[in-house]
Amino acid sequence: MTAAPLPEHGYGLPHDVSVDGFRVDELIHFTLAAITVIFVVVAASLIWSFVKHRSGPALYSHGTRGSIGLVVGAVALVLVGVDGNLFIHTLGDMHQYFWNFKSAEAAQGAVLIEVNAHQWSWDARYPGADGRFGTPDDVITTDDIRIPVGVPVVVQLASTDVIHSLYLPNLRVKQDAVPGTITRITFQAKIPGEYEIACAQHCGPNHYKMRAVLTVLAPDAFRNWLADAGEDARRAYDPEDKEAHWGWEWRRFEP
Amino acid sequence: MSTAAQALAEAAQPIHPPPTSFWRQYVFSIDHKVIAKQFLWAGLLFLLVGGTLAMLIRWQWAYPYRPVPVIGQLFLRENGGVIGPATYQQIFTTHGLIMIFFAVTPVLIGCFGNFLIPLMIGARDMAFPKLNMYSFWTFLLSQLLVLASFFTDLGSAGAGWTTYPPLSTNVGTPGPGQTLVVAAIFVTGVSSTMGAINYVTTVIRMRAPGMGYMRLPLTMWGLWLTAILNALFVPVLGSAALLLLLDRNFGTQFFVAGASAVRGGGDPILFQHLFWIFGHPEVYILILPAWGILGDVIPFFARKPHHWYKGTVWAMVIVTVLSAMVYGHHMFMTGMSPLLGEGFMLFTLLISAPSMVVVLNWALTLWRASIRFDTPMLFALATVFVFGVGGLTGLFLADISMDLYLHDTMFVVGHFHFTMAAASFIGAMTGVYFWFPKIFGRKLDERLGKAHFWFTFVGITLVFAGQLLAGYAGQQRRLFDPFQYTFIQGLRGLNRWTSFFAFALFAGQFIFVWNFFKTLFGKAVPAGENPWQVTTLEWTATGSPPPFHNFDRIPEVVRGPHEFSNPEVRRLTGRDFAGQSEVLPGSAGPALAAARG
Amino acid sequence: MPGTNVRRTPADLPAPEVPDLHRYRLRRTEGEVTSYVGMIIFLGSWAMMFAALFFAYAVVRLRAPMWPPPDQPALPILVPGLNTAVIAASSLAVVLASRAHALGRHRRASIGLGVAAGLGALFLGLQILVWVGVWRAGLLPSGGPYPSAFYALTAFHALHVLVGLAALGVLAIRARPPRGTTRSAVRLWGMFWHFVGAVWVALYVAVYLV
Numbered sequence A: 001m002t003a004a005p006l007p008e009h010g011y012g013l014p015h016d017v018s019v020d021g022f023r024v025d026e027l028i029h030f031t032l033a034a035i036t037v038i039f040v041v042v043a044a045s046l047i048w049s050f051v052k053h054r055s056g057p058a059l060y061s062h063g064t065r066g067s068i069g070l071v072v073g074a075v076a077l078v079l080v081g082v083d084g085n086l087f088i089h090t091l092g093d094m095h096q097y098f099w100n101f102k103s104a105e106a107a108q109g110a111v112l113i114e115v116n117a118h119q120w121s122w123d124a125r126y127p128g129a130d131g132r133f134g135t136p137d138d139v140i141t142t143d144d145i146r147i148p149v150g151v152p153v154v155v156q157l158a159s160t161d162v163i164h165s166l167y168l169p170n171l172r173v174k175q176d177a178v179p180g181t182i183t184r185i186t187f188q189a190k191i192p193g194e195y196e197i198a199c200a201q202h203c204g205p206n207h208y209k210m211r212a213v214l215t216v217l218a219p220d221a222f223r224n225w226l227a228d229a230g231e232d233a234r235r236a237y238d239p240e241d242k243e244a245h246w247g248w249e250w251r252r253f254e255p
Numbered sequence B: 001m002s003t004a005a006q007a008l009a010e011a012a013q014p015i016h017p018p019p020t021s022f023w024r025q026y027v028f029s030i031d032h033k034v035i036a037k038q039f040l041w042a043g044l045l046f047l048l049v050g051g052t053l054a055m056l057i058r059w060q061w062a063y064p065y066r067p068v069p070v071i072g073q074l075f076l077r078e079n080g081g082v083i084g085p086a087t088y089q090q091i092f093t094t095h096g097l098i099m100i101f102f103a104v105t106p107v108l109i110g111c112f113g114n115f116l117i118p119l120m121i122g123a124r125d126m127a128f129p130k131l132n133m134y135s136f137w138t139f140l141l142s143q144l145l146v147l148a149s150f151f152t153d154l155g156s157a158g159a160g161w162t163t164y165p166p167l168s169t170n171v172g173t174p175g176p177g178q179t180l181v182v183a184a185i186f187v188t189g190v191s192s193t194m195g196a197i198n199y200v201t202t203v204i205r206m207r208a209p210g211m212g213y214m215r216l217p218l219t220m221w222g223l224w225l226t227a228i229l230n231a232l233f234v235p236v237l238g239s240a241a242l243l244l245l246l247d248r249n250f251g252t253q254f255f256v257a258g259a260s261a262v263r264g265g266g267d268p269i270l271f272q273h274l275f276w277i278f279g280h281p282e283v284y285i286l287i288l289p290a291w292g293i294l295g296d297v298i299p300f301f302a303r304k305p306h307h308w309y310k311g312t313v314w315a316m317v318i319v320t321v322l323s324a325m326v327y328g329h330h331m332f333m334t335g336m337s338p339l340l341g342e343g344f345m346l347f348t349l350l351i352s353a354p355s356m357v358v359v360l361n362w363a364l365t366l367w368r369a370s371i372r373f374d375t376p377m378l379f380a381l382a383t384v385f386v387f388g389v390g391g392l393t394g395l396f397l398a399d400i401s402m403d404l405y406l407h408d409t410m411f412v413v414g415h416f417h418f419t420m421a422a423a424s425f426i427g428a429m430t431g432v433y434f435w436f437p438k439i440f441g442r443k444l445d446e447r448l449g450k451a452h453f454w455f456t457f458v459g460i461t462l463v464f465a466g467q468l469l470a471g472y473a474g475q476q477r478r479l480f481d482p483f484q485y486t487f488i489q490g491l492r493g494l495n496r497w498t499s500f501f502a503f504a505l506f507a508g509q510f511i512f513v514w515n516f517f518k519t520l521f522g523k524a525v526p527a528g529e530n531p532w533q534v535t536t537l538e539w540t541a542t543g544s545p546p547p548f549h550n551f552d553r554i555p556e557v558v559r560g561p562h563e564f565s566n567p568e569v570r571r572l573t574g575r576d577f578a579g580q581s582e583v584l585p586g587s588a589g590p591a592l593a594a595a596r597g
Numbered sequence C: 001m002p003g004t005n006v007r008r009t010p011a012d013l014p015a016p017e018v019p020d021l022h023r024y025r026l027r028r029t030e031g032e033v034t035s036y037v038g039m040i041i042f043l044g045s046w047a048m049m050f051a052a053l054f055f056a057y058a059v060v061r062l063r064a065p066m067w068p069p070p071d072q073p074a075l076p077i078l079v080p081g082l083n084t085a086v087i088a089a090s091s092l093a094v095v096l097a098s099r100a101h102a103l104g105r106h107r108r109a110s111i112g113l114g115v116a117a118g119l120g121a122l123f124l125g126l127q128i129l130v131w132v133g134v135w136r137a138g139l140l141p142s143g144g145p146y147p148s149a150f151y152a153l154t155a156f157h158a159l160h161v162l163v164g165l166a167a168l169g170v171l172a173i174r175a176r177p178p179r180g181t182t183r184s185a186v187r188l189w190g191m192f193w194h195f196v197g198a199v200w201v202a203l204y205v206a207v208y209l210v
């Protein structure tokens, strides 16, 4: 099976294939609409001033109670209507979906993956049949992450050299991989297919090549692949190969 | 006839004889006006360097792997004129650093700060003229360090302008180039701090009699608040640079982690904290002077008092205070604690309120005005436009869940170019066109100025809008070859067209260069004392260019900075403006005018 | 309100009728006040740098599982403690010198400044002793965050001490009668010296004691 994500068309947001990506898109569209309205209103008033008041005597005023009230009122309106709305929405989205690692991990059939970023590729590790990381049946892949459709995926990220950033444009998420710490990201795919994984943080000359492929499989296809790969991994396991033993005990963040 | 207050000010700042030797007059000068020109030259020169580097980036995105015409033959000969990935990372790193620290900062703060502060507040010079001179020469040293870095073994710095470790330690960018550039950041920080101390002290101590804080021209407010931010936060950047230098050269482990760490190593995120505690205020360090300039130029050319002057002043003060509390929005994706992230998000959203007050006050100043569309005014209005776009697109990035997608994409690049590059640059150009007659005694050509304006305004808008669009479609920043990714394939045309606009924008700047030299060395037409017919002290209380001691007599200020279209003034003088220190005929002298504010 | 900033009479204006001419002379001139304001702003600004360094220290320290790491030597407390006393005494000498200078006793002022500079040198000497000691015990800057923080903070501070003591030394020579130096020079370097001393106290508490 060769990885061949399809190109995107047009200048819009990439095709959304995640369960929660629409939340980001909706906020983006809301903000876009709001700033368009603000921009048009202010620009219209300016253009009106340019055309209408171009010449002729200027009004002598440092601002009246009414005009200052207009400023304050407009600012308050935007603050509550736009900023406030964004804040409340985002608070909910982060807590319930994007940073809700606890319930993602607890979900039925959740897939846990460890990813080790380094210049310039992404190594992924699956726990294998025993459900534990750092054992001989761990499935290890390079620049090739496979996940099943319809279940939450939780990735713990590490980096051995410099900061990278795991970026899944089609799932609207990203997370930095920082040397010395383990960070987390969770997402859930909705549509099977092949999508791109990008590095979003400048990480050296070949940053532009730090590309990987995310393959979203049907649940049983994923199960079969993982079982086969686990078999292969067990056979290929080399206790001497220290390089390949970068896995860590799955980190529990929540008590 | 002078008042008692003027006599005191005269006694505190006596007139010194101007220096006579060439060196003291033009090179090691302590005259703030000469130092301002030195900063202007140094800044404009590096603007050209930074702009050229930008063209290289754009070339790479329009025609990846193809030899660069002209510049490639000059500087990339060993590579056949083609930009390679290692060269490319040095290009965008130094482009960012040069533009921010070594081009826009010296023009906006070094030049205008130095030139305008004493003249606009009615002082004979800065509080510490010698410190002022040291500030410039330290700055020049930092520029030389940057230039030197290009000629080192592995080339210049390549870790991005943000210089994140571990990439910026020996782990990611060995070689003396990166070290020299980090040292240059430290040295330029020392220069900025010296300048800031001078500016802050000068505004506190040297205001002419009658020049209360609420009578300061808004340019002064902008520059003063910027100086305060510089004094507070540039040292934090200095500490980050210092620790990074120690990590690079003495093997310490502040920021090194991962495989090359000793005993657990340090914390790469620590650097980001230090960097952005400085870095976010830096955005305002660059925009506040531009806001200030607009706050004066717009009423000047609208022939109308600034709308709600105090509101704008307080908005700028609030922005200054808040700017230190929002920096975390640059680090939403580093795995910071959710609570901290949400706090930073809240403050970031709140900072839009004072910004809106500033913009709406401009709009209301223009309402029912009598607008003169001279070149400085055109640039000022364009600044309002690009700052509006920049500010509004900031809303997306203030918000964590949209940042999940947009962080580290070209959208961020477009956003901060609209604010930091477009608004600061066009704002600086507003200042250059407006104060050129005062600095050099001659007025820039209006026709060429307008041509330059249209190239710049349309060019900048199209280029940075192209960046926003690319980022909206998901393109990451800092890619040597974006088209390695299939999901960006469809953006080839967009990137290429953005590049074409960028080339046009760059070419258009030579209209300015031509205008600049033509005016400076061509036939001289003296600009006159007050060619724009405005009110502030530098225009109404001294000549163009001002003498060495600025004011023959230190003025006594009797009114605010934007007294336009006052019917009373028109009745008395027949003019539509009254200078800040002007005593109107028939009025009972300064005391009465002062009493009326 | 008439729009004038009320300002102090500068000393070179004809003296109004002052009962105590001596006190009148002691008053600060406009220029001196400006320089003090500038110095305070400078020190506030520079304090931000040290604050950032202390913040960095706190972060690396809180990240470390053990501080100091079990296999690395602990820092001495006694000699740096003695140094705290040395720098305090030195600050006191500067205060006395500046007071003597204000009273026109240039000889005393010069001696006071000399003593302050001497104590500054003693401080540096003891600091070098501390460095040599821990270096011999195996603490190298490249040994991880613990020695990194220790050497960076102490060295950066010592650099300030060096600048300060050089200035005080020069001032001590210049302040000798008959010419004497300006009182603002003594005051300004005095402010700098107190600042360096205050930073040392914070450093001693944070790095050596806690």
Ligand SMILES: [Cu+2]
Pocket: A120, A163, A164, A165, A199, A200, A201, A202, A203, A207, A210
């Ligand atoms: Cu990477």
Ligand SMILES: [Cu+2]
Pocket: B279, B280, B283, B326, B327, B329, B330
């Ligand atoms: Cu920011």
